Amino acid sequence: MTESEPHGSRFRRVLLKMSGEALLGDGEYGHDRRVLRQLADDCAAVHGMGVELCLVIGGGNIIRGSTLAAAGVERTTADYMGMLGTVINALAVQSVIEHQTGIPTRVMSAIPMSAVCEPYIRRRAVRHLEKSRIVIFAAGTGNPYFTTDTAAALRAAELECDAILKGTQVDGVYSADPRRDSNAHRFDKLTYLDVLARDLKVMDASAISLARESSIPIIVFSVHAPGSFARVLRGEGPHTIISEEAAS
Ligand code: UDP
DSSP states (O other): OOSSOOSSOSOSEEEEEEOGGGGGTTSSSSOOHHHHHHHHHHHHHHHHTTOEEEEEEOOTTTOOHHHHHHTTSOHHHHHHHHHHHHHHHHHHHHHHHHHHHOOOEEEEESSOOTTTSEEOOHHHHHHHHHTTOEEEEESTTSSTTOOHHHHHHHHHHHTTOSEEEEEESSSSEESSOTTTOTTOOEESEEEHHHHHHTTOSSSOHHHHHHHHHTTOOEEEEESSSTTHHHHHHTTOSSOEEEESSOOO
16 A cells, blocks of 8 residues: 555545446436536545545446346346446546546456456556556456445455445435435444344445455445545545444
8 A cells, every 4th residue: 555644534445336326317327427527526535635546336327137137138148238337337437537637547347348448457456546546446246146236345355445435325324215204314333234134225235244254344425415425534424334333
């Protein structure tokens, strides 16, 4: 890792996981320009704090394997199509971050695609992070039957990230859907086991288990509020921390 300490951040190296659906904004397919621009600004703010930053973007705004499989496409083919969707998103995010902020980025794909991006090689990814490049991991784990949540936990473990930041539509983990239930309350802290036992829909179970095995906290926050990514890294603003430690 770099010698310089991040200023203001509780963490030195973090991975941001954002779903493909978040890129939809108010649209029904593809990418919302406003969401991409805000994501670039939010990443620049965190990068400016001296934090080493990597991203995993889902593909739900383009293709979800299970939906295509239900339409008759063979499951593994549908999943490969889903992974290709995440590469499309990674390229969109890379382009907007670089053009808007000037921060150098690299896209690394779990499925080699030499004409468009680098293949994922762990040691190269570490080097990019040490050189303050934002690294965007594409094509999930490279395997069907997995999700980009699991890819996020896997990359965070491999790269020894200090935290996984899960950007969602709401500002943390709630007891029920706060958009439907006015009695729903937000948890400040949860354990990995709480999430698994209560089947709270934060990340899929394999991602939670992997984060737990690697002792990487998962911080759930809203991607809608501008600046919330940096605020959460400073320990401010609403969010939920999932770790081994129970709420006091
Ligand atoms: N996918 C896969 N293996 C992976 C990651 C993703 O097969 O390691 C496929 C799967 O079909 C999934 C799609 O890619 O539905 C998009 O990923 P995901 O559903 O995780 O995206 P998100 O919900 O985060 O937008």
